[in-house]
Amino acid sequence: MNDDINDVVGTSSNPLLWDRAIRLVSGYPEHSYPPKTAYRAGLRYRFAIVMFSDCKNDPEPSFDAEFFLSLTRAVQNALDFDTQLIELEDSLTVGSLDELAELYRRVGAAECEAPKKISYYKNSRLICEEETEFWNEVGGPFLYHDSRTFSFYNEEDRFEEFVLLCAAVCEQFGVYPPMRYWGQDFKKPYPWYKWLLPSFVE
Numbered sequence: 001m002n003d004d005i006n007d008v009v010g011t012s013s014n015p016l017l018w019d020r021a022i023r024l025v026s027g028y029p030e031h032s033y034p035p036k037t038a039y040r041a042g043l044r045y046r047f048a049i050v051m052f053s054d055c056k057n058d059p060e061p062s063f064d065a066e067f068f069l070s071l072t073r074a075v076q077n078a079l080d081f082d083t084q085l086i087e088l089e090d091s092l093t094v095g096s097l098d099e100l101a102e103l104y105r106r107v108g109a110a111e112c113e114a115p116k117k118i119s120y121y122k123n124s125r126l127i128c129e130e131e132t133e134f135w136n137e138v139g140g141p142f143l144y145h146d147s148r149t150f151s152f153y154n155e156e157d158r159f160e161e162f163v164l165l166c167a168a169v170c171e172q173f174g175v176y177p178p179m180r181y182w183g184q185d186f187k188k189p190y191p192w193y194k195w196l197l198p199s200f201v202e
Helices: 004-008 036-040 064-074 097-107 159-173 192-196
Strands: 018-026 045-055 083-087 117-122 125-134 148-154 180-184
Touching: 018 064, 018 159, 036 125, 036 192, 045 064, 045 159, 064 097, 064 117, 064 148, 064 159
Parallel strands: 018 180
Antiparallel strands: 018 045, 045 148, 083 117, 117 125, 125 148
């Protein structure tokens, strides 16, 4: 585990203690669609990390930045990309997970929040897109209830590969192995009314 990532969420004198668990999902919930940008790029396969994290010794932090960075880095290391764009709140963007980790370090654990979207490009072509679903703000259905869900959209089904990568991260953190779930394949036409909306809506 990288020391620079550890520093994001606490110090050696007062480390934050997290109750961590993830579920891994292949496919879509019912009535769910990929983001329009992913759909246009042919990224129809969804791999989702459903992350539950509660800080056990501090009521302020609500986002486990260390766990998120490690899981996301494990997945993106398997991608063949040359540039990425990470979109945060208030139209802020950064160009790498290292830059994001530095930003988290500067703002402090209580102010950390997940990115809204991460876009991966190869020769200027979108090859993978991650979009965060903030179910922690609205509740959500059984599988996702009160989670932050990181949905990666790809050109091909890489579920088994990504599961192994995430399971290795869980082992590194001393977390129980992730449960696996399967949703629906995306075989339906994109509904016309969603093209009229400004962004992806469940």
